[in-house]
Amino acid sequence: MTLLPTTTTKKLGLVIDLDTCVGCHACAVACKEWNEGGQFGPLPDEDAYGAEPLGVWFNRIHSFEVQPPGVPADSRGNGPLQQLLKTGFAEQAPAMTVHFPRSCLHCEKPDCVTVCPTGASYKRAEDGIVLVDEDKCIGCKLCSWACPYGAREYSEQRGVMQKCTLCVDRIYNESFAESDRQPACVMACPTRARHFGDLGDADSAVSRLVAEREGYALMPELGYAPVNRYLPPRPRRNGCGETARANSEESLDPAQLPPLLRWMDKLLSR
Amino acid sequence: MHPALSVIFFTTLSGAGYGLLALLGAGIALGWWPKTFASVAAPALLGMSLAGIGLLASMAHLGQPRRAWRAFSQWRSSWLSREGVCAVLSYLPALTVLYCSWRLDPKDDWPLAARIAAALLLLAAIATVYCTARIYSSLRTIPAWNNAWVAPVYLVLAGFSGGLWLWLLASWQHRHDALYWNLIGLPPWLLMGVVLSAMLAAALKLMYWRRLDQAAPLATSASATGLGRFGSVSSFEKPHTEQNYINREMGFVVARKHAQKLRAVAMLAGLALPLAAIGASVLWTGLSLTFALLALLGGSAGIFVERWLFFAEARHVVNLYYGSTQV
Amino acid sequence: MTHASLKLHEPVGDDVKTTTCYMCACRCGIKVHLKDGKVRYIQGNPEHPVNRGVICAKGSAGIMQHYSPARLSKPLLRVGERGKGEFREIEWDEALALAAQWLGDIRRRNPDELAFFTGRDQSQALTGWWAQQFGTINYAAHGGFCSVNMAAAGMYTLGGSFWEFGEPDWEHTRYLMMFGVAEDHDSNPIKLGLGKLKQRGAKLLAINPVRTGYAAIADEWLGIRPGTDGLFVGALIQQLLLHDWVDFDYLVRYTNAHYLVVRNPGQADDGLIARDGEQHPLCWTRAGKAERADAVDIAPLVVGEYTLADGRKAVPAFQLFAERFLAADYAADTAASQCGIDAATIRRIAAEIADVAFKQEIRLPIAWTDVWGRQHAEMIGRPISLHAMRGISAHSNGFHTCRMLHTLQMLLGAIDTPGSFRYQPPYPKGVPPANRPGKSRKADGTLDAGPLGYVHSPEDLLVDAQGNPRRIDKAFSWQHPLAVHGMLQSVIANAVAGDPMRIDTLFLFMANMGWNSAMNTTGTRRMLVEKDADGEYKIPRIIYVDAYASETVEFADLVLPDTTYLERYDCISLLDRPISDADSASDAIRHPIAAPDRDVRAFQDVLLDLGTRLKLPGCLREDGSPRYPGGFAQYMVEHERAPGVGLLAGWRGRDGQREGTGEPNPQQLERYKEHGAFWHAPVPLAGRYYKMANRDYLEWARSLGFVGSVHAQVIELYSERLQRFRLAAQGHGAVQPPAQERERVARYFDPLPFWYAPFEWAQIDLDRYPIAAITQRPMFMYHAWGSQNAWLRQITARNFLYIHPQTAQSLQLRDDDWVWVESPQGRIRVPVRCHNGTEPGTVWSWNAIGKKRGSWKLSADAPESQQGFLLNHVISELLPPRADGYRYANADPVTGQAAWFDLRVRIEKAEDTLQFQPHRIEVARP
């Protein structure tokens, strides 16, 4: 039923660390592979070897650029390239490149569920996972319109809506070793930038991580109350402590005592 | 948003159908409707057919049309489900009215039962169109839809396009008639209604576009990524170099230049032309049927364009992840 | 709310096997789940030392590679003209008989007429051995066009290297400087390591013209101009010297900084290390006399000029080093003007690294004993580490730049100490390792040593009496004396030109030389079909082994289709490219998990079969019967390089109780399969650091057969070995370069590292070609193979040329404009996109996305061929002509490393107004 549960016992979700994500797409492909052959699959591909390859993915990796403020627009380069390369470019703090994985955020108040006319979309009361029952889905696509985060993907071939399941078929799976009861994307991530757990429990490792690193939700103004959290890139550091800075200023005057002479009576031991 | 033909046909045809049924319902409920079986049966059947074709068109949009029956189940939360329920339920009063008119002696007054059924038909038709509008206007993800102008526009245009169909129908039925108003096809109250609805629609639509062009952005790439605190956020690489479902479905944008032209087409063909046709038929009653046909064709084309733009101009917030900086 | 069909406890499949991934050279452990006989799911093996359970995009997508429609299915014999892709399917017997006949003729005539080159080969222990058995000197793998600068500079400086033979101390480092790394071979270990580093809050500094991937998460990014790292590093060194930020004790303990260098200009001993009568190196001590430099408990001096007993003058190597780097050439301001990093930043970075090295020193309470028998209560660490890869190596100045990086590490005392760069066993194995390349054939026709090795002196070169190259690729010649990995990139052009020789058969294994691994791709494709006046192909025969329909297949006369990695035995051997990490030695196997559904054979088996047919000595028993009828699986177990030394180090000895060395164990592969397909031996705790002079480590290493003795391996600040080549060029010694090579050898065999402008720049008009053009590896694609993968190509099916927005503006370019990228070699038309994280004087693109139309079983209108492009078409394989018209390879003069990233281009908007402008290639005919 597409009425939302008033509360959920747990709020399972992902915490994604943008400070460490290198944009390798490992999570996206592991997700695709896990779900392709599983009960939420296949995740069909169309024109797989042709001009317009297109397929269903539950997790996609974007890259953004962030240009720090304070660069007047008119200071951008002008004039012939040769000149520019010689005289240099406008002083400009370097832009950040941020890799940004995006999958279902298992929102607490998601319209993707309430708009569903069939009851195929639902949010589980026990853990908050938002799922699609593919046997009920009529493929009206409305839920994908209702999702601000682009997390729902429709399969033309299967005529149903598909989305991230938070690996519900892994995380409770008693046929798995305990250590394998994790989402496929989390297990794959080579930088360990992805974390899974109960964000409803303030004491859980993920909640503590969020508290410590000031994790945030995406587009809170939409009111969907996403469960997943993103950890912001740590401030980029140029210096490495004041001492280093001071050291670079304090300089031995080589003219006074040239290094070669200074080292003449260096006491070294071997 | 991708302007899918199935959805455009669905909203415009069923809008016209329910508009027609609503007028019928209103006329009978008020007791103003002619009491011949033909004058009820024709619009009732046409209205139900248009609504039915519209609903069938919407089925074409479904990936699993055979499971469409499931769509009636979630009326407690889903406007789409409610729309389906209302759409089907409105057939009950429509059939009742039809039945009554069949049994009715034209010399008698409209019986209470028929008038109640007609009133219910009016309400059900309005509700259905309202639900259709709410399917869209309830989506918080699409600012162009999520506003107070959408439902009135849907309702007024439904009535208007129903009126145009009715006009054509009536002027056909009365093509050999000698009476002035009959020759035009519609009684003055209905004709006035069509005229007013066109003007109201124009006003609403202009307000709608004004809002569309001036509304503050709902969200930005800064909030979509949460990276705004570091500076201005723009897309560097998308997850896939080729298209995906989200881009195809949600990424459609019509160029501003074209949109302006199409808005004019919608207003001129959809509203101004029918109005002119009504005016002309008042002057040249003998050509009413032709004018009615012209009005319907122009009006339908205009509303089709309006509906196409309704989708094509609407931008979904998900585009913030795919290159847009604000939506 | 329920979901009737939701099953929470479904098993993954019905069977699971462990093996080793092959989707790149990282070689992670994987668990392959099977369901109904099909591969259902591949996950990282959490027990595996390489990846500890994680798996990358390519690894997960391996399943699609296994089921790729582009797989070859039967041996093919060319029927039409070469290059047209017209083949007849033949049976294996016919194919092998034909190959054996061709190769047999060559072996009888002159084995060197076979050029056997392998690309992304992971079985070089086998292929190199086979070449040796065949008797050809013309064998190499892909290292020459890959990163031999890193390998050679490392091996000749510290007996180990970056690349995948060393790693930063991920657990302890506080500051990592990463030079020119987009992905690297150690893909997953680096990512795991960066994750740890970030968690600990250590600083990551990326020096790279492009800010993506690893550089994106760096705390600081220095967008350096390509090819100028040597200036930047040189300037850092100058700052360290000026401020005395130098670990002198480390220098005199572990390097040859204090060794006395003879100053005797013009004489045969100039620049050589002063030695005593027993050839022990000398140093000058505070005692005022020359003493054995390798003695302990002495107090050596690092500057000053001293007179040796025989009256010659000598100075400590360090003084020469300091003189070089204190010169104005390496002043911060000078460097800043060329490398795009301002002088203040250079000074600050120098201060930062010094601060970390000397003020944030760490001490691990681990007792250890040095090779001199002295006990140390703790391990003192300089938590600053460096890592570098192709951004340094793929330049014609890469060898010296890399050596300079190593000298920077030495000054900081940051080689194999806690927190610094660390060796991975079996390295360090000697500076350089002892094995020299084979030069001559024995009576049985085999080569006297493996064809690749380390040249120790001019005498080891493969040159003829006139000093001309003997090898087809000119590796180990005076042109590229330390080309320790050979020069695959030169083979085709040289063979076609007949310079230095003609060959009969080019035998290629998994190297896409007809496309993305060629420099001058268009020219290479033309050369492959070039004919003599008599109508014979200039390369008469090409045998190619691939598993897929790559661009090179169409040039083969005979195609031998390989299996996929899930269908064969393979060996990841310590004799080859080890997968060890700094704390342990490891090796691994692959074994068949799925049976091929087509008529393909594992190349390793095929090679042994061919060897048997050719009666190569190593492939036969004394009685003449086949030595390895069981194929590679048998070879992996039974073959011994030296008594007790085989391909696999685990479970050796008859009873499987021995490690490292021991008799072959018939049950060995079973043991591997039971243990996750890998073997893993941790380094004893006391041996974890200072491996070059740590007795605990070296004894352990000797017990496993990695090193022959427990002697200190001296890190070379000053390379006497290079000086010997220079002396030869100056007319000293028995083996001297021909006249026309002397100047070049003398210049580039500088015993101390130095920066020089990449060759290409020096010889073209930089005003016409002002922009550097480079490539990067996408993390989710492996060279050419990824595009046949239905999943991976959805991520990237086309590439763009990325350009800084200001540069774009000055050229009036916007996103998605098409531009001409022109080099002296020709021009290509490609789409551009702006990227702020690109150094303004640089453009770049993802490597190997562009495909030849119709290859890899992609449709003819696939974006890979319509919009996707390769820069390779505008990269020349040769440098502009020397004064006498001779053209050197576009490569490093020391190592022969292909200089991919020296490319300079001009960018012009393509003015065509066509809406759709497919990629175009216009390359001038020579």
Ligand SMILES: Nc1nc2c(c(=O)[nH]1)N[C@H]1C(S)=C(S)[C@@H](COP(=O)(O)OP(=O)(O)OC[C@H]3O[C@@H](n4cnc5c(=O)[nH]c(N)nc54)[C@H](O)[C@@H]3O)O[C@H]1N2
């Ligand atoms: N512009 C530019 N060019 C470059 C580089 C660059 O940075 N920029 N990098 C260079 C470097 S470092 C390298 S190493 C080269 C890489 O170039 P190559 O070594 O040529 O690598 P691939 O393109 O992957 O080609 C390897 C071939 O192996 C085949 N193959 C894959 N799996 C198997 C298998 O199981 N068995 C067999 N028999 N064949 C298989 C593939 O189909 C493919 O044809 O490219 C070089 N080219």
Ligand SMILES: Nc1nc2c(c(=O)[nH]1)N[C@H]1C(S)=C(S)[C@@H](COP(=O)(O)OP(=O)(O)OC[C@H]3O[C@@H](n4cnc5c(=O)[nH]c(N)nc54)[C@H](O)[C@@H]3O)O[C@H]1N2
């Ligand atoms: N996913 C994936 N992994 C791979 C491969 C693959 O194809 N795909 N290939 C494997 C192979 S064969 C190799 S050789 C390794 C190579 O691994 P990498 O060394 O990471 O090779 P590249 O991708 O060529 O990256 C070179 C980097 O150097 C930068 N660069 C270029 N010129 C300069 C310069 O002058 N100075 C500095 N500081 N930086 C510079 C480039 O911007 C780029 O980031 O990767 C291996 N791993």
Ligand code: SF4
């Ligand atoms: S991210 Fe989208 S699909 Fe997922 S719960 Fe939220 S609204 Fe629904």
Ligand code: SF4
């Ligand atoms: S597409 Fe399926 S899941 Fe989505 S709203 Fe329609 S019926 Fe529900």
Ligand code: SF4
């Ligand atoms: S939780 Fe599972 S389904 Fe969701 S993105 Fe990760 S792997 Fe995919």
Ligand code: SF4
């Ligand atoms: S696997 Fe990890 S590092 Fe790679 S893209 Fe996903 S979150 Fe980022």
Ligand code: SF4
């Ligand atoms: S890094 Fe990826 S492709 Fe390479 S071996 Fe590991 S899992 Fe396989």
Ligand SMILES: [Mo]
């Ligand atoms: Mo490479």
